[in-house]
Amino acid sequence: MTVCAVEPPSTSGVVRVPEAGCVITADGSYAARLAPAGDCWFAERWTLDGPEPYAVPLPGNQPEEPGTGVQPMGDGRVLVHRPSAERHLFSLLYPTGPGTGELPLGAVECPEPGARLVLLPPAPGGARAYALVSGPRSSSVWLVAGGAFGPERLAEVPGRCSGGVWLDGTGRLLALDRELGGRTKTVVLDLERAVVSPLLQIADDSDDRLLLADPDSGLLLISSDAPSPGQERLGWGVLGSTLPVRFPECLRLPDCVVTPFAIQPGQVLMPENCAVGLRVDGAFGTWVGTWRPAERRVRHLPAPEGWLAGAGVWTPEGVLRLPYATRTTPCGVSHLSAARGDAGAAEPGRTGGTAEVGRTGGAEEVGSTAGMAEPGSTAGAVEPGLAGASVAARTAAPPGGRPPAPMETRVPVTSAARPTVPPAARAAGPARPVPLQQAPLGRLVTN
Numbered sequence: 001m002t003v004c005a006v007e008p009p010s011t012s013g014v015v016r017v018p019e020a021g022c023v024i025t026a027d028g029s030y031a032a033r034l035a036p037a038g039d040c041w042f043a044e045r046w047t048l049d050g051p052e053p054y055a056v057p058l059p060g061n062q063p064e065e066p067g068t069g070v071q072p073m074g075d076g077r078v079l080v081h082r083p084s085a086e087r088h089l090f091s092l093l094y095p096t097g098p099g100t101g102e103l104p105l106g107a108v109e110c111p112e113p114g115a116r117l118v119l120l121p122p123a124p125g126g127a128r129a130y131a132l133v134s135g136p137r138s139s140s141v142w143l144v145a146g147g148a149f150g151p152e153r154l155a156e157v158p159g160r161c162s163g164g165v166w167l168d169g170t171g172r173l174l175a176l177d178r179e180l181g182g183r184t185k186t187v188v189l190d191l192e193r194a195v196v197s198p199l200l201q202i203a204d205d206s207d208d209r210l211l212l213a214d215p216d217s218g219l220l221l222i223s224s225d226a227p228s229p230g231q232e233r234l235g236w237g238v239l240g241s242t243l244p245v246r247f248p249e250c251l252r253l254p255d256c257v258v259t260p261f262a263i264q265p266g267q268v269l270m271p272e273n274c275a276v277g278l279r280v281d282g283a284f285g286t287w288v289g290t291w292r293p294a295e296r297r298v299r300h301l302p303a304p305e306g307w308l309a310g311a312g313v314w315t316p317e318g319v320l321r322l323p324y325a326t327r328t329t330p331c332g333v334s335h336l337s338a339a340r341g342d343a344g345a346a347e348p349g350r351t352g353g354t355a356e357v358g359r360t361g362g363a364e365e366v367g368s369t370a371g372m373a374e375p376g377s378t379a380g381a382v383e384p385g386l387a388g389a390s391v392a393a394r395t396a397a398p399p400g401g402r403p404p405a406p407m408e409t410r411v412p413v414t415s416a417a418r419p420t421v422p423p424a425a426r427a428a429g430p431a432r433p434v435p436l437q438q439a440p441l442g443r444l445v446t447n
Contacts, residue, residue: 021311023070024072024313026121028048028049030072031045031323032044032078033070042064043080053331058078058100060100061102075127079144080092081131088131089106092145106151107151108131123166123171124169130164132176134161141157155191161176162179163210166213171191175188184208202226202245206225206226209222213239214263214265216268217267219239219263221234223235235248235251246293260277262313264315273292278291278298279310286307290320301336320336322335
């Protein structure tokens, strides 16, 4: 699963989380981006499931605007979203010999002041595409590609919504971050029944968002200020589990914005073994982090040159595939390994060395007063939430021109002197895994 193409809110109040460089289908077969051509832009489709990645340019009759949205479909076509005043036009682009074919799909009008339309993340299956229209008082979800009669409004949700995370493998359950009554909580929308139910509420006065979800393992990546009022923190939980949400100290990187963008699939009933890809933005650049809940440490790796930052997909075997584009390699994919108990192996000639941040001690547990409800449940208890966003942990940065390793009270940490790699530290003592093998997973489809 990949980071959505939705603009996430800034969780620090100052830092705006950067958007991903491209969008990848849920199964990792295709990607799409706006590619530059001098002063102009055009849509470009990447094929990622073959022996070698390759790009197909899809220039239309006129150059695209910088604000044009693109999204790959499961059949290789590319959905294009062109904002125009109060109208949003949608078309499908596809290669036709030397040219580009275009199938107009229709338009969605947003006349309400303050309304905003964004494409939702690629849906499982790749046959349909959805958009979210957020207004001051209510939001609506639209089917913009894959329907029979052009754009179709499927459901309306009270409150202003953002984000968007798919909770199942069929494209039926969609989690949204809803701002209502001055607080943001995650709700789940059943698109088949147009029913909204609570999903995540850690505390009554906290802002809780869901960033990523993996249907195979039930692992959820969460952003909340419940453990530190006024400061967003990254946490994790399991869909349907009665265990509390955990907020590991190793995910608090001083003066950095940490954005989870991909979860390793295929780890059925083993959420603590899922590898998570992190985009880390600091004052001195952008790099890649990998993390597993069971290991309680973040491994830092230099990003490949030309990385389409924030884009990537895991294989079930634990290889992180990162698309990149340079002058010499306009379409490439870097492979990073994150094997358990290993510092992470970089692809030869692409990413160089690696570094680690070791952690000891337990993570804070929050949310024991509010359980995790199954999607579609109408009970008052709720579950880990959404945002399609990131968390900025802001503390004093050390001198030396490098972002610091996260520090933990009473744990001696040593810095690694590696000039081209983010700082690292290895804490004394073994990391204690979180035993979630027996955690029950909630039903992913409501009746």
